[in-house]
Amino acid sequence: MPYFNLKFSNTDNELANFAKALALPVRIAIVRIIMANGNSVSKESLYSIPFNHETITKHLAELKRMGIIKAHGFRGSIKYGLDEQLFRQMADGFAMLFESLRTFEHDLQDC
Template identity: 90%
Template sequence: MPYFNLKFSNTDNELANFAKALALPVRIAIVRIIIANGNLVPKESLYSIPFNQETITKHIAELKRMGILKTHGLRGSIKYSIDERLFRQMADGFAMLFESIRRFEHDLQDY
């Protein structure tokens, strides 16, 4: 079956979308800063990343749109956190994927 005719599961699509959302170093930096600060950080703290504020704001908006970031507070005192449930779900999905790859490699060695 050609690759382009495959129908992908919801899990595969979710994992791929999550990976794409975090595929940029600036977005990883945003997530790391939030985690390093107890999973709640004011927007201003994210401006320490070596990009201009407009770029950081754009990436924050995209991470929010994809459900990775949550917003707390009101205008002027906005804070961000990571959606822990989503991260756990994606981590479990990636762990299962990597484990199946390990099993496959092990089976090939035994063959």
């Protein structure tokens, strides 16, 4: 059956979109720094990533647009944090996917 005829579930689409959103090393670095700083970090703290400031600002804005990162605080002291509920939901979705792959591999070994 050709792939273009497949219907994908909402969960599959959400997991794929989340993976695409984080598919760049600079975005993973942004997420890691936010996590390492108690889920609250200033933009200036993100400038330790070895990219120019414009690149970091662009990726930070894109992650915010996608709902992965939330901004809080007041002008001049804005902090960025991850949407913890979204990350939990996606982590659970990926865990279920990987567990089903393990089960599939185990079933194949039994054949």
